[in-house]
Amino acid sequence: MSNINFDEFKNKVSRIINIDLSSYKEKRVERRSKNLMRKYNIDNYSDYVSKIRNDMQFRQEFIEHMMINTSEFFRNPENYEFLQNKILPELFDKHNKVKIWSAASSNGCEAYTVAIILNELNIKANRYQLKATDIDPGILKEAREGKYKKNALKNVDDRLINKYFNKQGKFYHLDSKIKRQVDFNRINLLEDSYDSNINLILCRNVFIYFTKPVKDRLTNKLSNALTEDGILFLGNTEYLLQPRKFNLEKIHTSFYRKT
Ligand SMILES: C[S@@+](CC[C@H](N)C(=O)[O-])C[C@H]1O[C@@H](n2cnc3c(N)ncnc32)[C@H](O)[C@@H]1O
CATH class of the missing domain: 3.40.50.150 (Vaccinia Virus protein VP39)
Incomplete structure (x- = not known):
């Protein structure tokens, strides 16, 4: 896969994880995508897509990272x-x-x-x-x-x-x-x-x-x-x-x- 930009990355990943990332605020999606990219030393979006597609554990980590599931009992x-x-x-x-x-x-x-x-x-x-x-x-x-x-x-x-x-x-x-x-x-x-x-x-x-x-x-x-x-x-x-x-x-x- 030749190198792709963030929008293409978002579209491809949305199809893989079956969650439409364009419904979520753009800046947050970009910032959180990049956090994980840095953590795993991934330096381009094509490699990032491949890892999400092929590595199930990483795919789950990506979903969890994007979905932000902090919660607590009696919140507020x-x-x-x-x-x-x-x-x-x-x-x-x-x-x-x-x-x-x-x-x-x-x-x-x-x-x-x-x-x-x-x-x-x-x-x-x-x-x-x-x-x-x-x-x-x-x-x-x-x-x-x-x-x-x-x-x-x-x-x-x-x-x-x-x-x-x-x-x-x-x-x-x-x-x-x-x-x-x-x-x-x-x-x-x-x-x-x-x-x-x-x-x-x-x-x-x-x-x-x-x-x-x-x-x-x-x-x-x-x-x-x-x-x-x-x-x-x-x-x-x-x-x-x-x-x-x-x-x-x-x-x-x-x-x-x-x-
Ligand atoms: C910050 S947590 C909120 C948890 C709990 N409602 C609370 O207030 O403590 C946000 C949750 O929304 C879920 N979520 C995000 N997008 C969703 C969607 N399109 N449909 C269903 N759940 C979604 C995430 O997976 C995450 O667990």
């Missing part, structure tokens, strides 16, 4: 307080069964946080369905394992740590009762179709990586997946400029209700 605790004290009690007052979806779940901290909260609220498991999805199969495998290092638990009370985790060496293993409550699957939010009639969607800290038109398209898809009074819960630094355009209204920092 004040938002989870609002979820626990206001949103979830209201949803369970109104509905017999509540469908909840963690839409870019990463290693599962987010979905498991919701499962812990539901347990703390004494809601019976047959009253909800808790699904979690991510584009990255490697991180979904970790999510299903449910073992975490201490830094993922920095916002979790000691009481909850003692109740729901079992420390083995440097890992904290999540209680299997909580693990069983979450069903993990791969979904590409931009290309795949989703379930509908969902009461609560957590789609947090992923909007920030997408270009503006892609963000709008995604907001529309998520809004369509919600029930009439369903809730969209975004990350702390993500907000919708014109929620009404998507039949949503802001009810609290990071929370939008379908109108």
Whole structure:
């Protein structure tokens, strides 16, 4: 293969990894691609494409590096307080069964946080369905394992740590009762179709990586997946400029209700 430029690299790699990198903010994709290139002393994009195509372990590392899957339990605790004290009690007052979806779940901290909260609220498991999805199969495998290092638990009370985790060496293993409550699957939010009639969607800290038109398209898809009074819960630094355009209204920092 003769030498290629960054755009060609991006197109070729998108086809190999089956993720359209042009949906993600260009500068970040370029910067992170170059980081990995330097780490492995790869000095041109053609060699880079070949390595991604032929070396499966490297391909997975590339996907993980590009998808940025940092997460933690009770990320932005004040938002989870609002979820626990206001949103979830209201949803369970109104509905017999509540469908909840963690839409870019990463290693599962987010979905498991919701499962812990539901347990703390004494809601019976047959009253909800808790699904979690991510584009990255490697991180979904970790999510299903449910073992975490201490830094993922920095916002979790000691009481909850003692109740729901079992420390083995440097890992904290999540209680299997909580693990069983979450069903993990791969979904590409931009290309795949989703379930509908969902009461609560957590789609947090992923909007920030997408270009503006892609963000709008995604907001529309998520809004369509919600029930009439369903809730969209975004990350702390993500907000919708014109929620009404998507039949949503802001009810609290990071929370939008379908109108
Ligand atoms: C920074 S993490 C956020 C994890 C969690 N929601 C949180 O807020 O802690 C972003 C996640 O989005 C996932 N992601 C990126 N693009 C995606 C897409 N098109 N479809 C589904 N998940 C995607 C990444 O794999 C990554 O795990």
